[in-house]
Amino acid sequence: MKRLISYDLPANAWIAALVAAIVLILAVLPLTTPSIRSVNMAAKIIVFIPLAASFILLIGYTGIVSFAHTVFFGIGGYGLALGLLNSDASVSGMLTGLMLGVALSAVFGLIIALLSLRIRAIYFAMVTLVAALVTSQLASRLTWLTGGQDGVSFDIPDALSPGVRYWTVPFSDVPVTGKVLLYYALFAIAALSFLAMLRIVNSPFGRVLQAIRENEFRASALGYPTTWYKAVSSILAAVFATIAGGLYAAWLGYVGPGSTLSLNVLTDILLIIVIGGSGSLYGAILGAVVIIVSENYLQSLIELLIPVSIAKSPAGTLLSGDRWLLWLGVLYVVAIYLVPEGIVGMTRSGGRPGDRRAIPGPNHSR
Amino acid sequence: MTQELLRVDDLHTFIGDYHILQGVNFDMHEGGVAALLGRNGAGKTTTLRSIMGLAPPRGRIRFDGRDIVGLSTAAISRLGIGYVPETLGLxxxxxxxxxxxxxxxxxxxxxxxxxxxxxxxxxxxxxxxxxxxxxxxxxxxxxxxxxxxxxxKRLILVDEPTKGLAPSVVAELIAALKQLTQQSTSILLVEQNFHFAASLATETTVLESGQTTWQGMMGDIARDEALRRQLLGVSVV
Structure with missing residues (x-):
């Protein structure tokens, strides 16, 4: 198990238990509840974990602050959609579309990395934000290719469609349909992506990325060609975000500027890594759960906790369930104030369990 | 005499609009320890940074017979030059x-x-x-x-290693660096602590306002207090 997670255990037993519980719940959810809303939410969490983790790889491990991450997410979504549309919803078409998307994102990721060498800090962040907005606008206007503002709806392979029913889970009576199969395909691909990213950040390559983030000159003084490392990191982050985009489009059976390229998606990613923490990939898991569950259930929770009589009174208007977005904003501000390093960061100690494998220690004569 | 390892000729380095190094010249030999001495602001650290390509210089720097001006920092490091900056670089x-x-x-x-x-x-x-x-x-x-x-490494550049260290740690450091030279690693040392530099270095270059003002054997400057006072403004008892 430790090998599977590249010896990178969460820094704290509580966090480890929380992560394990989340993974377990996500793994069994579609077999235990017929609630479409819950399963949709779980699928979104599953997609946003590798998406946010790839952003952490870029920003948290390499120090490249790029807001163009939604571009890769969008390329993945549109790539998969166009592949399916042009192949009568075949699996090979789906994979071809996604692979072409991955290749395009890799090129774009390289361009982003090269740009980061020429333009620094806040200026680079602004350029990438403009790139994200321009791409969103392009997707909205190239109607012949992308369906414009309306986006594209498409069929997925029959075996993965909700209409196909395989069997019924005995203890919960939940039907196992093609959609449930799709859920587990998402789960498996997202898990593999996450484990691959864990492997990357805990490899010697990942250590160099951390060194570059801390001080690029020092890393180059050790003989590392930092430009090459930044470029590869940017390409890897782009590839994982593209795969996540493909997964999301496959789940929704739809792709449009709003679902993949909008500022809302970027805001979600930022919220996830602020709440979860950008110092560890596990921040993506905790942040995705907090943010996406809040987006789905905060309104219901407020309505449950605040009696209608109070919520409808003039004084209690801020406590109405309709104001859930305000309270999500408050949660965001409080999190930045109280736990600036995120949930994972707040529990970090001086050493890390994974360090023990870094290199064999010297011959101790204790 | 051992083989020449590093030669710096007419080195000029600008940082922004400031002309920091205005003609630094010195050489050092394989297996030895050379000290760069000088008052604060003389250009010692900038000289090390220029050798590493961190502050791009004009002029000529030859390491083991090869011109390294214009190479990237990573490429210079891979030639076998290690750098321990004053800020430690950790x-x-x-x-x-x-x-x-x-x-x-x-x-x-x-x-x-x-x-x-x-x-x-x-x-x-x-x-x-x-x-x-x-x-x-x-x-x-x-x-x-x-x-x-x-x-x-064939050469390590060490910038003020004793800064802020307790005397017992400085003694440990001297012992470690002496052992290092026995492993045929050369050291170019920038140091304010003259005792420390004198205990290690055989060759010395004195810088003043970004220029070389003296180059010779450490023994000469260590023995000659008048020269030391003239070049460094220090008197060491």
Missing amino acids: FSGLTVAETLRLAARSRAPDRARIDWITSLFPALRKFWHSRSGNLSGGQKQMLAIAKALVEP
């Missing part, structure tokens, strides 16, 4: 073990070499899995030098 988020692994670049550090390094700096053994940001000043200095030694 990565505070990495442990001692990770730092040494990083410094070993593509290959795993040789166990015997790690043992040798930790015999030079025993404190590093104790804090093997501690983050470098949590080490004391002396331990950080030791790690910074250890980092430059993980891969065999």
